[in-house]
Amino acid sequence: MTTLTEAGRKTTVVPPVSGDFSSCQQKTIRLYPVSNYTFGTKEAQPEEDPSVSARLARLQENYEQYGMRRTCEGILVCHEHGHPHILMLQIANAFFKLPGDYLHPGEEEIAGFTNRLNERLAPVGGQYAPDQHVAEWDIGDCLAQWWRPNFETFTYPFIPPHVSRPKECKKMYLINLPKHKVLSVPKNMKLLAVPLFELYDNSNRYGSQLSAIPQYLSRYNFEFVDENDVVIGRSPTLTH
Template identity: 40%
Template structure:
């Protein structure tokens, strides 16, 4: 005999899973360290390097972190700004044989700490973006006619502890940007970052006072 499903209990459990605790920006400390070197290359050089890496290792996989703090009673997303113009989510490319979570922890430690691998609470994958060919355009889905995509970028939710010290390279800026400013602002932040607020729509935010 089939047992009745307790829909109320299931709904309450799901609601609890989708509550995201965030701490005020004032809980965190910030410092700087030596600049990270940039590759000064033309678009043609970058495309050539991309194709060479694909020929050697296959599809490139990148992982990026969605990290939230509270400021003025509103959730803010932590972004890295490069050369005062380009905004990026913290993260980077996997090494051959490296897991996605290990890569993200390594990248967060190298870009947001003094270099030692800190404990980072990497949560669920929020979304994936695909690059079908050697072009700049990426899609939030894999077109069914694309059998050999060239790149996949995965966004993971990363939950911060109550306090942490961020150490950022001098040629980067770490910014806390309100979600309402990012939402659908493709021109400033690009399609991946501007789509983050929609990916977070299933969560309710619980602001924990310091």
């Protein structure tokens, strides 16, 4: 509703009601508050390589033996104050990454990805009550594929035209979090809930892959619920 002033008079202008704009819309995702999740710790998981150059050298060695590396990472979404947040690992108070890792040679994709998620975040046996410690993951849509053309740090969301044999493909999957879940984080890492507005267009801090997550998720509508499973908001909410 807009108020205009014409020759000393105030005129109220009501915009017309817009038409439906939800054709072919993706499914609505229900998000639970971050307070619904229990966070524990487990033994540290040091990085396999002491430097970037060492990691690229190992990538080249593995490529010559096994071919292109296959990596899977999970986008775990919850909410805080009615805004989507991504659960993200932080290493050495500086480096951010999504839970997941590369698949072993010959490992089936989803089964291998589930194994990597368990290695990163599943609680260890006996750490929690038996009914809390079932390591199950609802792996949803593949939201992005990133390609490493050469044994370099540069990755792209497409395969460059001159590249016929990329060295790595990284897939990012949406992980549908249940109402409650226990997550155990390695002692040398932190698990942070990072809001979408912090990630968006912030490649200087998070890199090109993570800062693009808001674009990946823009295809979905969200439904926010509280700790009592009551819907407290939706996004987008449009006022006619």
